[in-house]
Amino acid sequence: xxxxxxGPQEAPIVPPEPxxxxxxxxxxxxxxxxxxxxxxxxxxxxxxxxxxxQVLRTAKDDPQLDLKYLRCLxxxxxxxxxxxxxxxxxSFTHGHGVTxxxxxxxxxxxxxxxxxxxxxxxxxxxxTAEMFGIVFEGHPNPVPLLLPDDxxxxxxxxxxxxxxxxxxxxxxxxxxxxxxxxxxxxxxxSIAGEGGEPEGPSGESGG
Amino acid sequence: xxxxQERKLETIDINVNVGPQHPATHGVFRMVLTVSGERxxxxxxxxxxxxxxxxxxxxxxxxxxxxxxxDRTEYLAQFNAEMxxxxxxxxxxxxxxPERAQYIRIILSELNRITSHYMxxxxxxxxxxxxxxxxxxxxxxxxxxxxxxxxxxGDRMMYGYFRPGGVVWDVPADFKERVRWVCGQTRVxxxxxxxxxxxxxxxxxxxxxxxxxxxxxxxxxGLSGPMLRACGLPFDLRRNDPYSIYDRFEFDIPTGTHGDxxxxxxxxxxxxxxxxxxxxxxxxxxxxxxxxxxKAPRRLRLPPGEVYMRTENPRGEYGIYLVxxxxxxxxxxxxxxxxxxxxxxxxxxxxxxxxxxxxxxLGSVDIVLGEVxx
Amino acid sequence: xxxxxxxxxxxxxTPHPLTSLxxxxxxxxxxxxxxxxxxxxxxxxxxxxxxxxxVLALARKSSLWPMTFGLACCAIxxxxxxxxxxDLDRFGIVPWASPRQSxxxxxxxxxxxxxxxxxxxxxxxxxxxxxxxxxxxxxxxxGPYTRYDRVVQGVDKLVPVDVYVPGCxxxxxxxxxxxxxxxxxxxxxxxxxx
Numbered sequence: 001x002x003x004x005x006x007g008p009q010e011a012p013i014v015p016p017e018p019x020x021x022x023x024x025x026x027x028x029x030x031x032x033x034x035x036x037x038x039x040x041x042x043x044x045x046x047x048x049x050x051x052x053x054q055v056l057r058t059a060k061d062d063p064q065l066d067l068k069y070l071r072c073l074x075x076x077x078x079x080x081x082x083x084x085x086x087x088x089x090x091s092f093t094h095g096h097g098v099t100x101x102x103x104x105x106x107x108x109x110x111x112x113x114x115x116x117x118x119x120x121x122x123x124x125x126x127x128t129a130e131m132f133g134i135v136f137e138g139h140p141n142p143v144p145l146l147l148p149d150d151x152x153x154x155x156x157x158x159x160x161x162x163x164x165x166x167x168x169x170x171x172x173x174x175x176x177x178x179x180x181x182x183x184x185x186x187x188x189x190s191i192a193g194e195g196g197e198p199e200g201p202s203g204e205s206g207g
Numbered sequence: 208x209x210x211x212q213e214r215k216l217e218t219i220d221i222n223v224n225v226g227p228q229h230p231a232t233h234g235v236f237r238m239v240l241t242v243s244g245e246r247x248x249x250x251x252x253x254x255x256x257x258x259x260x261x262x263x264x265x266x267x268x269x270x271x272x273x274x275x276x277x278d279r280t281e282y283l284a285q286f287n288a289e290m291x292x293x294x295x296x297x298x299x300x301x302x303x304x305p306e307r308a309q310y311i312r313i314i315l316s317e318l319n320r321i322t323s324h325y326m327x328x329x330x331x332x333x334x335x336x337x338x339x340x341x342x343x344x345x346x347x348x349x350x351x352x353x354x355x356x357x358x359x360x361g362d363r364m365m366y367g368y369f370r371p372g373g374v375v376w377d378v379p380a381d382f383k384e385r386v387r388w389v390c391g392q393t394r395v396x397x398x399x400x401x402x403x404x405x406x407x408x409x410x411x412x413x414x415x416x417x418x419x420x421x422x423x424x425x426x427x428x429g430l431s432g433p434m435l436r437a438c439g440l441p442f443d444l445r446r447n448d449p450y451s452i453y454d455r456f457e458f459d460i461p462t463g464t465h466g467d468x469x470x471x472x473x474x475x476x477x478x479x480x481x482x483x484x485x486x487x488x489x490x491x492x493x494x495x496x497x498x499x500x501x502k503a504p505r506r507l508r509l510p511p512g513e514v515y516m517r518t519e520n521p522r523g524e525y526g527i528y529l530v531x532x533x534x535x536x537x538x539x540x541x542x543x544x545x546x547x548x549x550x551x552x553x554x555x556x557x558x559x560x561x562x563x564x565x566x567x568x569l570g571s572v573d574i575v576l577g578e579v580x581x
Numbered sequence: 582x583x584x585x586x587x588x589x590x591x592x593x594x595t596p597h598p599l600t601s602l603x604x605x606x607x608x609x610x611x612x613x614x615x616x617x618x619x620x621x622x623x624x625x626x627x628x629x630x631x632x633x634x635x636v637l638a639l640a641r642k643s644s645l646w647p648m649t650f651g652l653a654c655c656a657i658x659x660x661x662x663x664x665x666x667x668d669l670d671r672f673g674i675v676p677w678a679s680p681r682q683s684x685x686x687x688x689x690x691x692x693x694x695x696x697x698x699x700x701x702x703x704x705x706x707x708x709x710x711x712x713x714x715x716x717x718x719x720x721x722x723x724g725p726y727t728r729y730d731r732v733v734q735g736v737d738k739l740v741p742v743d744v745y746v747p748g749c750x751x752x753x754x755x756x757x758x759x760x761x762x763x764x765x766x767x768x769x770x771x772x773x774x775x
Contacts, residue, residue, distance in 0.1 A: 039512065039513055039514060040298045040299060040512060040514045041298065041514055041515060041516065042515060044513065068426050068427075069426055069429065070429050071429070071515075071517070071524065071526060071543065072515065072526055072528055072541065072543040074528055074539075074541040074543075076530055076538075076539045077539070086528065088515050088526070088528065088543075090448075092426070092440065092442055092447075095447065095448070099513075099515060118427055118428075118429065119424075119427045119428050119551065120427060120428040120429030120430075120548055120551050120552075121429075122551060123547065123548075123550075123551045124547075124548075127547075144255075145254065145255060146254060146255035146258040146580055146581075147255060147258065147695070147731065148255065148693075148694050148695035148731065151694065151731060156260060156263055156729075156730070156731070157262065157263055157539075161263075163263070163264070163267060163728040163729065163730070164727075164728050164729060164730040164732075164734075165728075166723070166727055166728065166734065227696060227699055228649075228650060228699060228703055229678075230649055230678040234651070234652070234653070234656070235652055235696055255693075255695050256652075256693060256695050256696040256699075257652065257653055257690075257691065257693060257696075258693055258695065258731060259653075259691050259693060259726040259729055259731070259732055260726060260729030260730075260731060260732070261726075263729060264725075264726065264728065264729060267728075275725060276725070279653075279654055279725065282653065282654035282657060283657065326657075342664065343664055343665050346660065346661060346664035346665055346666070347664070347665040347666065350661070350665070350666045353661075363658070363661075363750075363752060364654060364657065364658060364750055365654070365749060365750065576653070577653055577654060
């Protein structure tokens with residue numbers, strides 16, 4: 001059994017057996033470096049961020065790969081090891097899929113946009129950008145997708161962004177409520193007002 | 208034909224704001240239509256009004272608690288979402304659910320597909336103008352199946368019944384009878400709604416050749432599910448990329464030809480009938496036995512690794528990308544939402560049609576805002 | 582045949598002017614009794630008199646028209662409550678899309694900070710008297726999503742709420758119970774509402 005407070009561990013890299021899609025990639029792109037690993041379901045290929053656009057284009061256009069279906073595009077925050085963008089691809093004709101990953105340094109999270117390759121990547125990249133702060137260069141419309149316009153300065157899915165605290169008293173008419181009860185409960189004297197104005201809707205205390 | 212008089216008129220394009228509170232947007236969805244006369248020239252969809260942070264909150268709870276967020280994300284096809292999550296966790300943990308649990312999961316997932324498609328028919332028919340009739344039919348039929356779920360799990364909507372490894376408790380003694388009865392009732396219900404809508408001239412006029420999307424475009428946008436099958440591509444994850452024990456059942460994959468709204472409706476109607484077939488076969492083949500593996504650990508601690516599991520939800524491909532770095536909580540849980548990818552093609556489908564068709568096209572995408580925004 | 586005269590002792594010497602048959606008819610004739618009534622009742626019979634606030638409250642509670650404000654999963658249970666199995670129309674409750682003609686706003690689902698201005702705007706567009714029902718735990722205090730910082734922890738931070746219906750989601754029977762509670766509240770507090 002592992003110790004209770006063990007930090008995050010990385011998965012061991014298991015090289016894939018010959019005959020998988022990793023070989024097809026190596027054939028189609030002989031001068032790109034891949035670090036191949038066999039995951040539980042798919043083969044995972046890690047590439048450098050400068051090769052991303054070339055690899056994605058070839059993956060889509062090459063007749064042997066024919067990975068025309070972009071299933072998923074997401075970001076992962078690995079704290080000091082940087083940010084990671086993951087592309088999950090699938091081919092209808094051949095029935096094979098692959099996971100492509102690329103690491104970005106934490107202080108310079110920029111990568112080429114896949115919106116020119118797949119039209120569906122547009123919105124997925126907008127969401128990843130606003131959740132992690134990754135900049136996709138060449139994106140036609142880099143506008144936040146899910147977050148409200150006035151709350152786009154901090155990125156929710158980064159690990160250093162904490163969760164909000166649960167606010168104990170709903171509403172704020174603590175002064176009036178105290179007048180009914182007769183006393184202010186212990187510990188709440190500092191926020192007991194005169195029955196003054198209500199808090200705004202953005203009564204946030206975390207993040 | 209533009210007459211001389213019309214050519215001299217100066218017109219401007221107006222922006223029509225549809226939503227976020229609107230009876231026809233199936234939730235809090237906002238789209239700004241730029242219309243020139245009655246024709247839509249541009250659509251800008253705004254989403255995010257239901258963004259509740261299910262992915263962030265899943266990182267702070269352990270693997271058994273994280274199941275509740277899946278229910279509430281896809282709140283019309285809960286069992287399918289739970290199944291995807293449980294399969295992802297099982298794949299990393301190395302758990303294999305026993306046979307009986309697999310059959311129970313398949314039966315419940317397919318029944319949930321039927322309820323979800325009923326909801327689609329009710330809401331979509333309301334969009335086309337059948338104000339209320341099909342909606343009440345659909346909800347009446349849905350309630351029969353929901354009563355079975357209620358008796359089984361204790362909740363009408365947020366079941367929380369699957370666990371990584373199996374299901375939480377065994378089905379009651381009358382389960383097989385009730386499900387058999389409900390299969391017969393569903394067949395009657397589908398035929399009822401069929402008679403009401405499918406050959407109805409007004410319905411066909413409102414739906415034929417509206418919102419057409421071609422097959423290469425559909426693949427490029429990442430559409431999946433009935434939207435992709437209506438374009439003519441017979442791709443169903445249960446058949447082409449099978450998971451769980453779907454390879455033991457015989458069922459057809461309905462496809463459309465035109466890629467328009469009417470084909471999507473027909474595909475979903477036929478899918479309900481195929482789901483009934485699957486449920487009946489599963490009921491016959493279901494063995495007795497345990498419902499959780501014997502050595503299932505009480506606290507799930509997963510080894511480090513990453514996996515992407517996908518299921519065929521009623522709306523398309525629902526996927527979960529799970530990153531685990533050891534420990535009891537996921538490091539990153541990404542939900543691949545079918546409705547979000549289906550919505551990316553909205554602009555291409557709506558531009559060029561009338562304003563009234565915009566609502567019908569949006570209804571045919573069958574969005575669930577909890578899944579779009581997570 | 583003659584009726585026998587009963588000997589009553591001291592009877593009057595003169596016989597009664599009416600025959601017994603006529604006396605019987607006299608006995609059975611309906612009597613007009615003078616009832617003490619207000620003047621208007623003599624002029625307009627068939628009127629019921631009740632306090633004005635009672636009648637207003639009765640009218641308001643018997644035809645509550647909710648504005649359809651289904652945000653998330655609770656909206657599905659709200660729709661179930663309107664539909665065939667748990668009919669709400671029999672209580673006079675008809676879902677109405679426009680805020681200008683509705684009485685009660687059933688906030689069903691999570692309110693996010695992006696949606697909050699719309700909630701406030703729609704509440705202000707409703708004419709008085711208006712009530713708010715917070716349906717589900719997300720509308721009550723944020724629910725399972727309360728710790729995300731883009732979620733408003735309860736709709737009572739934006740609008741005053743009259744009835745809280747707990748549950749995730751509450752059963753349609755629970756929503757009906759909440760609406761009946763609201764009806765009782767309207768009747769109980771009829772003096773306070775203008």
